[in-house]
Amino acid sequence: MRPRLIVQLTGNAEHPLDWRCQDSTGSLVAAAETPAEAARGHRVMALVPGTDVLTTRVHLPVRNRQRLLRAVPWALEDRLSEDVDTLHFAVGERGRDGGVPVAVVARRLLGHWEETLAEAGLAAEQLYPDYLALPWHKDAWTVLVSDGLARVRTAAARGFACDAGNLALFLESALAEDDGEATPERLVVYLGAGEDPELAAQPLPVECHRCEDPLALMALHLDPRSAVGLRPAGVGSGRLAGHWRIWRAAAVLLAGVVLADAANNWLTYYHLEATAADQQAEMERIFHDSFPDAGTPLYPRRQMENRLQALRGSGDDGPPAEALLTLLQRLAPATAGREVRLTSLGYGGGALDVEISVPGLQAVEGLKRRLEERGLEVEVRSADNAGGGANARLDVRDGA
The missing domain is CATH 3.30.1360.100 (General secretion pathway protein M, EpsM)
Known part of the structure; x- marks a missing residue:
């Protein structure tokens, strides 16, 4: 495996980025002092705040991916509080039951995250909701509570995030929702320093673990094969896209010069x-x-x-x-x-x-x-x- 740099967008203006490095074996190693230095020779993947990303599933008979992307916003319109024209929709791979995982985020936020990465000198390969980097168990939901936030992974490509104080309410609502996926048999909970949420009222057995480094936990368990990336496949990073916008005029001019030179050579030859x-x-x-x-x-x-x-x-x-x-x-x-x-x-x-x-x-x-x-x-x-x-x-x- 190629070494990876996992970057977390924290949402904190004073400390917008945190990062962890993995070597070719997947083990965590010491990172450089700046993310740009740490990114050298690494695949860069970014984790964005899960509180700003909705993940869900849709069942649509459309098989063509481009048509599917056009149909998804209207299939979810009644379930969203914002105008679909202001939202970005990313789809994952269709499951065996025909369900298609979908991630929804505001376009302005996605643009802001791209700019934050570019300003730090990073060209991220993909952006993922942070809760999709939690360990995944087929028979369990995974919960990470740290820094006053709760991140919950309910399926390979689904989850949610909320304030830690509202975790019990959100869990109750999610368990009551019938979305066609199997009900978990237990909760696997990772608790950051000083965290002790109220989970006694949950009907499911709870398996608790202490977690000293939440980002390290997510870095070790981020699997691009199952998580839904927010950037469409084949689209370059924000920094590269920005570079293309800068150099596009020069590229067009260069193409014109090449064509003119070729035409002049042909006329001279003639x-x-x-x-x-x-x-x-x-x-x-x-x-x-x-x-x-x-x-x-x-x-x-x-x-x-x-x-x-x-x-x-x-x-x-x-x-x-x-x-x-x-x-x-x-x-x-x-x-x-x-x-x-x-x-x-x-x-x-x-x-x-x-x-x-x-x-x-x-x-x-x-x-x-x-x-x-x-x-x-x-x-x-x-x-x-x-x-x-x-x-x-x-x-x-x-x-x-």
């Missing part, structure tokens, strides 16, 4: 992908214009490199490779614009024979001027209008 596609198409066009006999290129960059490498290695069987490469390096940037389309390219006599298709004759002059700026000598062999554009044939050679 833009780069489109640019890469355009560059691929441009490489294919240049390759086709430079080598029209090569057909449609599958890998234009690699095939261009292979063709140029073949030209470099042509040696004495053809024109000087370096002169041809120099002319091509100067020609390519000037013809890279989309307005110039190479339709034929040849080489001979130290000159390139270039046939182009352009939007108009002015574009021919523009290309001639760009080539001359790159140190080339250009002769326009022919130029004529054709189909809304112009065709031209140029001789291009090194102007040096």
Whole structure:
């Protein structure tokens, strides 16, 4: 078992909390000076004043837990003195007879207890009425009288608390109530220092024990499997819930930043992908214009490199490779614009024979001027209008 810290909310403004520590064997051990220090490495469970919590049972045919939670307040409305909208209802596990244990507490008190724990630096796993931490005997009711209060556990998930002076009256009323649960055969009574309630008139045998440390008794016998917790299952502690309220806006903002960054990354990727596609198409066009006999290129960059490498290695069987490469390096940037389309390219006599298709004759002059700026000598062999554009044939050679 994981070590536990049992914290009792006393209801005393000067001393609001008391606590006991248990080790992994369940034995009580010395606790730290503050509950926050004692809570380190421990499961924290809180006991709240039983005088402020009503526990009862209802028989409802509803099996769905959410519907059951909605139905319980109206099933108990006639038995409660306060408006159900101001109350909090917690339900336990359904018994074999179909009865469902219910704990009822004012919402304002539950909120106050949560705040008290949070101010002490505690994140309680669950809150229980203190009388449900008393020892439980199937054939007996358990009574603890200490500090002027009487706490009574009448069933695994039921009980009540009252002033010690009214204990006999409350016991008589509880014994007379027929709630479908077995009538006890005896009372097991634990008496704190200086306590001696009047129980002689009770019809049941009384078994008395002295109790020097009432909270230790409750800490040792708190069993979350049978006691009804006031906090709904799955709901975090008040401190954690408060932290979430504080950080919720930051979390929403962070989520927005993450989404915006993801959207920006996607747009950047889309833009780069489109640019890469355009560059691929441009490489294919240049390759086709430079080598029209090569057909449609599958890998234009690699095939261009292979063709140029073949030209470099042509040696004495053809024109000087370096002169041809120099002319091509100067020609390519000037013809890279989309307005110039190479339709034929040849080489001979130290000159390139270039046939182009352009939007108009002015574009021919523009290309001639760009080539001359790159140190080339250009002769326009022919130029004529054709189909809304112009065709031209140029001789291009090194102007040096």
